[in-house]
Amino acid sequence: MKMKLFWLMLMLILAILISGCSGDKTKENENVDVDREITIIGHTGTEVDDFFFEPSKITVKKGETVKLIMESANNVGHGIQVPALKINLSEREPEVFTADKTGEYEGRCSVLCGAGHSVMSFKVIVEEE
Numbered sequence: 001m002k003m004k005l006f007w008l009m010l011m012l013i014l015a016i017l018i019s020g021c022s023g024d025k026t027k028e029n030e031n032v033d034v035d036r037e038i039t040i041i042g043h044t045g046t047e048v049d050d051f052f053f054e055p056s057k058i059t060v061k062k063g064e065t066v067k068l069i070m071e072s073a074n075n076v077g078h079g080i081q082v083p084a085l086k087i088n089l090s091e092r093e094p095e096v097f098t099a100d101k102t103g104e105y106e107g108r109c110s111v112l113c114g115a116g117h118s119v120m121s122f123k124v125i126v127e128e129e
């Protein structure tokens with residue numbers, strides 16, 4: 001009976017160790033060499049006009065590796081999705097991306113944040129390197 005308990009504990013410890021080693025996205029991103037880090041602040045307020053991202057537009061070079069960090073000006077959560085560039089940024093996880101095509105790409109707030117949520121747009125301009 002004691003032996004069974006020993007094996008059970010051993011399996012439990014191994015399971016914890018294995019789950020701890022399988023790095024999540026945040027840890028992967030921390031090890032990536034980035035050319036630039038950009039912090040985007042989400043603003044909210046009482047009026048629809050108070051809802052915006054700062055900056056609301058970024059310009060990057062094609063091939064440049066950029067780390068985006070999302071912060072909130074007043075404790076209301078936001079996120080940004082730019083589907084064409086597969087960007088899905090949240091306050092929990094920075095997003096590292098390398099644009100492989102030039103152009104202008106529209107993004108939106110991905111977290112229902114209040115009355116002005118639908119006007120919270122974001123744009124990524126990718127220029128030739």
Ligand SMILES: [Cu+2]
Nearest residue numbers: 109111113117
């Ligand atoms: Cu929102």
